[in-house]
Amino acid sequence: MTAQIIDGRALARKVLEDVGKGAAQLARRPGLAVIIAGDDPASHVYVRNKVRRAEELGFLTETIQLPDDIDEGAVLDEVATLNARDEIDGILVQLPLPEHVNTLRVMAAVDPAKDVDGLHALNAGRLTQGSGGLIPCTPSGCMKLIQSIIPDLTGFHAVVIGSSNIVGKPMAALLLEAKATVTQTHIHTRDTRFIARGADILISAVGRPGLVRGDWIKPRAIVIDVGTTRVPKVEGGYRIVGDVDFEEARDVAGAITPVPGGVGPMTIACLMENTLNAALVRQGELVSA
Numbered sequence: 001m002t003a004q005i006i007d008g009r010a011l012a013r014k015v016l017e018d019v020g021k022g023a024a025q026l027a028r029r030p031g032l033a034v035i036i037a038g039d040d041p042a043s044h045v046y047v048r049n050k051v052r053r054a055e056e057l058g059f060l061t062e063t064i065q066l067p068d069d070i071d072e073g074a075v076l077d078e079v080a081t082l083n084a085r086d087e088i089d090g091i092l093v094q095l096p097l098p099e100h101v102n103t104l105r106v107m108a109a110v111d112p113a114k115d116v117d118g119l120h121a122l123n124a125g126r127l128t129q130g131s132g133g134l135i136p137c138t139p140s141g142c143m144k145l146i147q148s149i150i151p152d153l154t155g156f157h158a159v160v161i162g163s164s165n166i167v168g169k170p171m172a173a174l175l176l177e178a179k180a181t182v183t184q185t186h187i188h189t190r191d192t193r194f195i196a197r198g199a200d201i202l203i204s205a206v207g208r209p210g211l212v213r214g215d216w217i218k219p220r221a222i223v224i225d226v227g228t229t230r231v232p233k234v235e236g237g238y239r240i241v242g243d244v245d246f247e248e249a250r251d252v253a254g255a256i257t258p259v260p261g262g263v264g265p266m267t268i269a270c271l272m273e274n275t276l277n278a279a280l281v282r283q284g285e286l287v288s289a
């Protein structure tokens with residue numbers, strides 16, 4: 001059989017349309033600030049894409065570019081300034097930060113009500129307790145992609161490959177909350193292939209091209225490829241590739257997300273949704289759980 005290709009761009013358009021309608025109800029337009037430190041070209045591309053989407057929706061946007069050698073105190077000062085500004089509803093600190101800056105300390109400094117990446121410990125904790133809060137954008141987008149195929153995940157076996165704070169851990173928490181049975185693997189897991197083969201829903205969030213082969217996949221499973229690795233093209237420039245061997249997977253899976261055009265556009269759409277939700281709560285239009 002040939003897998004259904006899950007169109008992340010089309011689903012993202014729908015999410016963005018709803019965000020646009022929601023934003024039109026607000027007295028004041030949502031404001032999104034992005035902090036980026038250093039000059040990693042990939043990070044700059046991602047930030048530009050996020051800001052462009054936000055502008056298309058009529059959001060107020062601001063990009064704060066900091067030098068690579070900035071000290072942690074200065075990053076924390078920038079966050080504090082944004083926390084205090086009423087017109088800023090969402091703050092995103094683009095990762096990775098320079099090595100000498102402690103990411104968890106920076107995340108802890110962001111006002112949880114403006115934490116549109118959902119990475120503050122309060123939002124992460126609320127997610128594990130199923131009590132609302134802002135949800136990390138990539139896992140949130142993955143849930144929408146999965147539920148576009150299976151709306152009710154009750155009892156399905158989901159396997160999450162990868163355990164990062166930004167994708168793997170919140171992904172597992174969301175699946176558990178949706179009543180799936182969840183297995184999570186990480187760098188020390190033995191025989192990940194065997195575990196993956198048991199999955200009705202397989203999510204790979206590792207960043208290693210070709211990791212997930214055809215024989216890692218249960219026939220008819222849903223495969224969500226979060227991998228985003230930039231590889232240089234012979235003719236110059238870059239292309240992005242996922243973790244999944246797409247050609248092999250397509251012959252086994254029931255449905256699969258492509259890279260590009262799968263999880264990536266949904267991540268950005270969910271960032272816009274989070275920014276709208278933060279604005280709704282902050283402007284008193286929505287009561288947070």
Ligand SMILES: Nc1nc(=O)c2c([nH]1)NC[C@@H]1CN(c3ccc(C(=O)N[C@@H](CCC(=O)O)C(=O)O)cc3)C=[N+]21
Nearest residue numbers: 046093094095096117137228240260261262264265267
């Ligand atoms: N604080 C923080 N939050 C993030 O959400 C975050 C981050 N840091 N650091 C880096 C990663 C990466 N990321 C992507 C978002 C969109 C695409 C995306 O739109 N990809 C397009 C293609 C883009 C291309 O062709 O280069 C696609 O898959 O179709 C990719 C990657 C968000 N990240």
